[in-house]
Amino acid sequence: MSEKMQHRVDGVLGAILILLMIFALYMAFLGAPTEKTMGDLQRIFYFHVGAAIAGMTAFSVNFVSSLAYVVRKKRRWDNLALSAAEIGVMFFVMVLVTGPIWAKPVWYVWWTWSPRLTLSLVLCLLYVAYLLIRKYIEDPERKAMVSAVFGIIAFIDVPLVWFSIRLWRDHHPSAMLETGGLSPAMRPAFFTCMAAFLVLLIYLLRRRFYLQSMRDDLEWLERQADNAR
Amino acid sequence: MKKIWAIFRKDLLIELRTKDSFNAMLFFGIVVLVIFSFALASVRDFIRSAAPGILWVAFAFSGTLGLNRMFAAEKENGCLQGLLMIPVDRGIIYLGKMLAATVFMLICEIIIFIFTLVFFNLTVWQEIPWLALIFLVGSLGFAAVGTLLSAIAVNTRMREVLLPLILFPVVLPILINAVEATNIVLNGGGYGALRLPLSIMSVFTIVFATISFLLFEHVLED
Amino acid sequence: MTNIIEVSKLAKHYGRTSALRDLNLSVAAGEFIALFGRNGAGKTTFLRILAGLSRPSSGTFRIQPDGGAKLQYVRGAIGYLSHHTSLYADLTALENLRFYAHLMDMPSDDGFLAERIATVGLAGREKEPVRNYSRGMQQRLAIARAFLHNPGILLLDEPFTGLDQAGSDFFCRYLMKAKSEGKICIMAIHDAGLGYELADRLIVIEKGVAALDVPRASLTLAEFQKKYKAITEN
Numbered sequence: 100m101s102e103k104m105q106h107r108v109d110g111v112l113g114a115i116l117i118l119l120m121i122f123a124l125y126m127a128f129l130g131a132p133t134e135k136t137m138g139d140l141q142r143i144f145y146f147h148v149g150a151a152i153a154g155m156t157a158f159s160v161n162f163v164s165s166l167a168y169v170v171r172k173k174r175r176w177d178n179l180a181l182s183a184a185e186i187g188v189m190f191f192v193m194v195l196v197t198g199p200i201w202a203k204p205v206w207y208v209w210w211t212w213s214p215r216l217t218l219s220l221v222l223c224l225l226y227v228a229y230l231l232i233r234k235y236i237e238d239p240e241r242k243a244m245v246s247a248v249f250g251i252i253a254f255i256d257v258p259l260v261w262f263s264i265r266l267w268r269d270h271h272p273s274a275m276l277e278t279g280g281l282s283p284a285m286r287p288a289f290f291t292c293m294a295a296f297l298v299l300l301i302y303l304l305r306r307r308f309y310l311q312s313m314r315d316d317l318e319w320l321e322r323q324a325d326n327a328r
Numbered sequence: 329m330k331k332i333w334a335i336f337r338k339d340l341l342i343e344l345r346t347k348d349s350f351n352a353m354l355f356f357g358i359v360v361l362v363i364f365s366f367a368l369a370s371v372r373d374f375i376r377s378a379a380p381g382i383l384w385v386a387f388a389f390s391g392t393l394g395l396n397r398m399f400a401a402e403k404e405n406g407c408l409q410g411l412l413m414i415p416v417d418r419g420i421i422y423l424g425k426m427l428a429a430t431v432f433m434l435i436c437e438i439i440i441f442i443f444t445l446v447f448f449n450l451t452v453w454q455e456i457p458w459l460a461l462i463f464l465v466g467s468l469g470f471a472a473v474g475t476l477l478s479a480i481a482v483n484t485r486m487r488e489v490l491l492p493l494i495l496f497p498v499v500l501p502i503l504i505n506a507v508e509a510t511n512i513v514l515n516g517g518g519y520g521a522l523r524l525p526l527s528i529m530s531v532f533t534i535v536f537a538t539i540s541f542l543l544f545e546h547v548l549e550d
Numbered sequence: 551m552t553n554i555i556e557v558s559k560l561a562k563h564y565g566r567t568s569a570l571r572d573l574n575l576s577v578a579a580g581e582f583i584a585l586f587g588r589n590g591a592g593k594t595t596f597l598r599i600l601a602g603l604s605r606p607s608s609g610t611f612r613i614q615p616d617g618g619a620k621l622q623y624v625r626g627a628i629g630y631l632s633h634h635t636s637l638y639a640d641l642t643a644l645e646n647l648r649f650y651a652h653l654m655d656m657p658s659d660d661g662f663l664a665e666r667i668a669t670v671g672l673a674g675r676e677k678e679p680v681r682n683y684s685r686g687m688q689q690r691l692a693i694a695r696a697f698l699h700n701p702g703i704l705l706l707d708e709p710f711t712g713l714d715q716a717g718s719d720f721f722c723r724y725l726m727k728a729k730s731e732g733k734i735c736i737m738a739i740h741d742a743g744l745g746y747e748l749a750d751r752l753i754v755i756e757k758g759v760a761a762l763d764v765p766r767a768s769l770t771l772a773e774f775q776k777k778y779k780a781i782t783e784n
Contacts, residue, residue, distance in 0.1 A: 169543070169546060221497055221500060224496075224497040225497040225498065228494040231493060232480065232490070232494060235485045236483070236485075237485075237564055237565075238564060239563070239564065240605045240606075240607060241483070241605070245480050245483075248476075248480070248546050248547050249477075249480065251539065251543065252473065252477075252536070252540075253497075253498065255535065255536075255539065256497075256500075256501070259528065259531070260500055260501055263500065266505065266508060267504045267508060318563075318565055318566055321566045322563055322566060325566065330652065331652065334649060334652035334653055338641075338649045341645065342640050345640050345641075346640050405634055405635050405636060405637055405639060406632060406633070406634020406635065406636045407636050407638055409603060409630075409632060410636030410650070411653075412603055413601060413602075413625060413628070413636075413696075415624075415625035415626035416653050549603065549604075550603060
């Protein structure tokens with residue numbers, strides 16, 4: 100696809116995104132019924148979980164791109180992996196922020212070591228580590244390869260962390276932050292928000308990837324200019 | 329294979345001669361114990377229940393120190409480069425280093441554990457074989473992924489700072505399960521309950537040892 | 551005769567800066583190349599890439615000691631000597647070589663190793679820790695280590711730095727012997743005179759390309775030095 104075509108796609112995607120977001124907001128705040136025990140505060144759940152799903156998808160993209168880079172060593176896989184990691188961290192920060200906002204008024208605690216929240220925290224740590232590794236290596240080929248290896252390791256670690264947290268959590272029982280009191284009537288709102296976040300993910304991935312490719316091109320141009328001197 | 333043994337033996341030989349790593353790891357582990365003794369003075373009566381956590385924090389920190397030194401020492405004089413020029417499968421280098429790291433950690437863990445018994449006035453006799461098993465699997469798992477990550481960190485600008493940052497999130501399953509298992513052994517809970525944490529730790533070790541073995545060539549550089 | 555080493559459009563960059571831009575080179579068996587260039591011109595980068603220690607950003611290179619080789623076997627054919635000695639300071643010379651011998655499938659009995667140590671002029675001192683050696687002695691042992699496996703291709707990065715007169719003479723003789731054995735040698739060097747004397751092909755790397763690539767026989771030393779100066783002062 101040519102560049103102009105890409106921009107058109109992004110434009111259309113952006114329009115869909117805005118519409119979907121507005122619809123999602125409507126569904127979450129007006130369309131969905133009010134939860135009986137937690138009241139309107141429970142509505143944050145749609146965004147909390149939507150962000151978590153989008154974040155997890157982002158990290159899956161990172162895993163696949165990292166694998167692809169190790170096998171093929173093509174720059175665009177590295178660019179995609181980087182974009183996915185950054186966006187994933189962003190989504191999980193949203194999860195970590197909405198968690199306490201939800202928890203405090205309802206359960207009077209800022210933080211609970213519930214499995215999902217704990218896992219979100221560890222995921223943030225893992226992928227911030229990924230970004231740190233990238234920051235401290237200068238050689239571009241080495242940076243790409245090493246972070247790809249770490250991306251693979253981090254992703255495979257996730258199920259192990261999840262099971263360990265579940266085991267550990269038996270000693271730290273927590274409040275019902277898990278199900279969020281989801282009744283069948285709330286499902287439309289839930290799925291709408293999930294769809295909105297996934298479209299957001301795709302949109303952001305495309306733009307971030309594009310930005311990174313542009314940076315590569317810019318570097319190439321600067322090099323040509325330097326060499327011509 | 330004799331090459332793995334050659335690498336392992338070389339690290340052991342240097343260590344026996346200089347004792348640089350051992351001293352640092354041991355000292356640091358004991359300092360962590362002392363700090364915890366002071367920090368948790370108010371729960372002295374319940375120290376036995378806190379012991380598993382304290383123990384594994386000390387092991388983790390001291391282990392990280394050891395892992396750091398493992399590759400940092402190779403970078404002096406460009407020994408890492410020397411290793412890279414040898415026509416040997418990188419996985420072999422990984423295995424040799426991993427075994428050396430495990431052994432170093434185990435030796436330090438035993439000594440730190442003895443200090444723990446003394447500082448916290450604990451008695452453990454029939455629990456020892458179980459604890460030995462937990463220490464072994466835990467150290468193997470720690471070293472399995474730590475060796476790879478140490479090789480990554482050693483080539484970055486901030487090597488000593490970076491290793492803990494990238495190691496701890498990844499090695500969390502080992503720490504959680506090791507503390508849990510140690511707790512079961514020290515504070516009662518029936519040995520049957522050990523099956524789950526030990527299984528997770530074993531799976532972790534096998535999975536990451538395999539992945540690290542396969543991917544080591546991509547991260548080992550100088 | 552086919553070329554043993556083929557380098558095509560080799561490039562290596564770090565962001566904006568390029569260490570190598572477009573390096574092209576072919577090396578036949580038995581050639582002895584002296585590599586010149588300013589500091590930072592790309593000599594070390596080039597040698598590291600050939601040795602397999604660094605990955606190029608683009609371009610290819612092929613090393614075929616016996617026509618077609620897997621990377622493992624290629625490594626076995628290369629001996630690389632850099633600024634670092636790659637010696638373990640706390641081990642003795644014998645222990646150092648024994649370690650490398652084990653890993654390179656070379657004989658590791660004391661007799662063989664002691665003989666190698668004697669070849670580089672360190673007889674009698676093989677049981678001392680390398681920490682006690684002088685710089686010159688360490689360099690000699692590094693030479694023994696780098697070429698323990700009798701590689702057919704020698705990559706040397708300024709090997710004469712830090713060597714005293716005796717050490718330099720020794721190494722010159724060593725290189726002459728390697729040359730007579732038909733080994734390929736690519737040596738980065740600063741001293742134009744010494745490089746001219748030893749090599750049969752002179753290459754100057756400037757701005758990431760081979761700015762000059764001539765057989766030694768085609769110029770006198772003075773002519774070469776003039777051209778070298780002209781290139782590097784541009």
